[in-house]
Amino acid sequence: MAHDRPPPYRDGVDHDLPLPGGPGSNTPAIATRRLSKRFSGRFSRGPASGHGSLALDELDLEVHAGEVFGFLGPNGAGKTTTIRLLLDLIRPTSGSATVLGLDPRRDGVALRARIGYLPGDVNLPPRLTGRAYLADHAAIRGLDLRSATGDLADRLGADLDRPMGDLSLGNRRKVAMIAAFAHRPQLLVLDEPTGGLDPLVQQTFRSLAREAADEGRTVFLSSHVLDEVQHVADRVAVLRAGRLVAEDRIDALLARLTRTFRVRFGDAPSLDQFGRVSAVTSVSVLPGGDLEFVLDGPAGPLLAALAPLHPLDLHGHEPDLEELFLGYYGATHVGRDELNASAPIAADRTEAVTA
Amino acid sequence: MNAVVFRRVLADRRRWLIGWSIGITVFVVLNIAFWPSFRDQSDELNDMFDKMPESLRALFGMGDGVDPFSPVGYLSSQVYTLAMPMLLLIAGIGAAASMAGDEENGLLETVFTLPISRGRLVLERWAAVVVLTAALAGVGLVATVVSARAVDLDVGIGSMVWASVGVTVLTWAVTGLGLFTGALTGRRGLAITVAAVVAVASYLITSLADAGIGVFETLEPLSVFTHYDVLATLAAGTPPWSFLVLVAAAAITTAAARWAIDRRDLRNA
Numbered sequence: 210m211a212h213d214r215p216p217p218y219r220d221g222v223d224h225d226l227p228l229p230g231g232p233g234s235n236t237p238a239i240a241t242r243r244l245s246k247r248f249s250g251r252f253s254r255g256p257a258s259g260h261g262s263l264a265l266d267e268l269d270l271e272v273h274a275g276e277v278f279g280f281l282g283p284n285g286a287g288k289t290t291t292i293r294l295l296l297d298l299i300r301p302t303s304g305s306a307t308v309l310g311l312d313p314r315r316d317g318v319a320l321r322a323r324i325g326y327l328p329g330d331v332n333l334p335p336r337l338t339g340r341a342y343l344a345d346h347a348a349i350r351g352l353d354l355r356s357a358t359g360d361l362a363d364r365l366g367a368d369l370d371r372p373m374g375d376l377s378l379g380n381r382r383k384v385a386m387i388a389a390f391a392h393r394p395q396l397l398v399l400d401e402p403t404g405g406l407d408p409l410v411q412q413t414f415r416s417l418a419r420e421a422a423d424e425g426r427t428v429f430l431s432s433h434v435l436d437e438v439q440h441v442a443d444r445v446a447v448l449r450a451g452r453l454v455a456e457d458r459i460d461a462l463l464a465r466l467t468r469t470f471r472v473r474f475g476d477a478p479s480l481d482q483f484g485r486v487s488a489v490t491s492v493s494v495l496p497g498g499d500l501e502f503v504l505d506g507p508a509g510p511l512l513a514a515l516a517p518l519h520p521l522d523l524h525g526h527e528p529d530l531e532e533l534f535l536g537y538y539g540a541t542h543v544g545r546d547e548l549n550a551s552a553p554i555a556a557d558r559t560e561a562v563t564a
Numbered sequence: 565m566n567a568v569v570f571r572r573v574l575a576d577r578r579r580w581l582i583g584w585s586i587g588i589t590v591f592v593v594l595n596i597a598f599w600p601s602f603r604d605q606s607d608e609l610n611d612m613f614d615k616m617p618e619s620l621r622a623l624f625g626m627g628d629g630v631d632p633f634s635p636v637g638y639l640s641s642q643v644y645t646l647a648m649p650m651l652l653l654i655a656g657i658g659a660a661a662s663m664a665g666d667e668e669n670g671l672l673e674t675v676f677t678l679p680i681s682r683g684r685l686v687l688e689r690w691a692a693v694v695v696l697t698a699a700l701a702g703v704g705l706v707a708t709v710v711s712a713r714a715v716d717l718d719v720g721i722g723s724m725v726w727a728s729v730g731v732t733v734l735t736w737a738v739t740g741l742g743l744f745t746g747a748l749t750g751r752r753g754l755a756i757t758v759a760a761v762v763a764v765a766s767y768l769i770t771s772l773a774d775a776g777i778g779v780f781e782t783l784e785p786l787s788v789f790t791h792y793d794v795l796a797t798l799a800a801g802t803p804p805w806s807f808l809v810l811v812a813a814a815a816i817t818t819a820a821a822r823w824a825i826d827r828r829d830l831r832n833a
Binding site for chain 2: 289293296297298299300317318319321322324326328330332333334336337345346348349350351385388
């Protein structure tokens with residue numbers, strides 16, 4: 210068996226041999242070609258079409274070695290399906306994937322020695338302690354990871370000595386995160402990594418991901434929340450209904466993003482006067498009299514226009530994936546009902562004036 | 565070769581092993597404890613059994629010209645024909661189906677992303693089931709030998725050893741089918757059902773065939789209980805060649821399970 214050979218690196222010390230997809234290599238860390246997956250019958254998810262449902266539709270993706278790649282999309286878009294294909298948990302209906310230059314099925318054991326995976330649904334044996342669980346993983350990998358495990362547990366504040374069934378979701382996720390990072394894999398595949406984590410731990414996670422990339426390792430980060438990836442990713446791809454709809458550098462994507470501000474006034478001004486303010490794409494009146502402005506450019510002109518009107522309060526909120534889609538394609542191209550995104554849709558909008 | 569998965573299953577099954585060991589011991593001791601009073605009433609019971617139809621007697625594990633009131637007949641009918649296989653099968657089928665159960669609960673997902681092949685995982689988990697069921701059969705054997713001594717149930721140790729070997733390979737053959745079904749479908753409930761149905765159907769086929777019912781005699785070679793043939797084993801004190809059929813069945817289902825798990829999508833929890 211392949212893993213009877215000595216592992217390519219021991220105890221976190223990166224090997225010197227240039228491996229495909231490794232640091233200094235031109236081989237992409239992940240390359241998919243027309244990768245498709247159709248689920249049949251009762252296993253089907255997502256919109257049905259023909260026999261079963263097409264969860265992934267001819268995905269062409271290239272993730273470079275050493276980058277942090279954000280893989281975005283609403284729930285059910287096919288992100289987890291893609292990850293499960295890359296890890297050979299499921300097999301493609303058609304198309305192919307190469308991970309670190311290897312075939313996920315044929316070279317599965319050798320490949321998985323170089324991957325760290327954090328699942329979106331963290332299922333851990335409830336009666337086992339984190340320490341015993343991580344020791345099993347290290348033993349299967351043939352590595353001594355005790356010091357790496359201890360360091361990560363300190364940084365994340367993980368409790369490794371209680372049965373994992375007694376831990377909160379956030380604390381179980383910390384154990385799973387240690388399992389993914391401890392062996393310093395060439396490729397980290399992280400599925401919705403920060404759900405259930407407090408902001409401090411999320412910050413630690415971002416540092417870990419960034420450090421991995423700085424060492425030339427690749428991070429593949431899947432999320433349905435833009436906020437989770439925008440501070441750490443170099444490039445992002447956006448998936449919707451099994452299809453790749455955008456792939457770009459994160460700064461380019463954010464530049465096209467619209468932002469929303471809510472403003473409260475003592476006396477509500479007329480909407481007309483905002484029609485010609487630069488970068489304002491729409492203004493609407495919310496119940497209660499607040500105004501909501503959508504901007505696709507610098508905020509200065511709007512603030513200048515607002516100042517003489519004596520606003521009482523100004524509130525901007527984080528752009529979400531839905532707005533990302535809207536910014537990319539306009540509301541007419543992406544129906545809201547199709548966007549099963551996590552962020553609540555402002556259903557309380559009563560009137561809209563398009564500038 | 566560090567067999568992490570194998571050792572983990574054994575460690576996780578420690579309480580299971582203790583619980584089943586106690587259960588099997590109690591069952592064996594209670595059944596054998598009735599031997600003295602049974603022996604003393606053998607004349608009356610003989611009359612009663614003589615009036616029973618042959619098929620009913622076969623169901624109780626009597627026949628083949630072995631006197632049911634002899635020590636061998638008693639040990640066969642009270643321990644090895646039904647009770648011991650039933651307990652071991654319930655324990656073993658549950659253990660063999662647990663891999664599918666872990667898959668359903670999403671616990672296998674991360675294991676399958678480690679550098680271990682699916683086939684290797686199946687083999688290690690199956691090896692643990694093989695060892696655990698053999699250990700339970702060993703506990704049953706010790707309980708049988710000790711309590712038989714205590715009540716002067718005069719059966720040779722060789723007979724009891726080979727009967728226990730028989731019940732072990734019988735368990736492997738049936739649980740192997742559970743393992744295969746679980747590996748093929750990833751469904752714990754289905755794995756248990758298929759193995760249990762095969763066990764019960766086999767028991768009925770062999771019993772009714774022993775009773776001379778034609779259609780069941782045709783089916784008899786398909787039944788695992790036919791190859792188990794424990795009454796003859798106890799009487800002769802040597803193993804029948806048919807044990808090898810059970811070993812082969814276990815080997816084939818294991819190989820089939822390895823093949824099956826490698827050719828499908830794993831289930832998402």
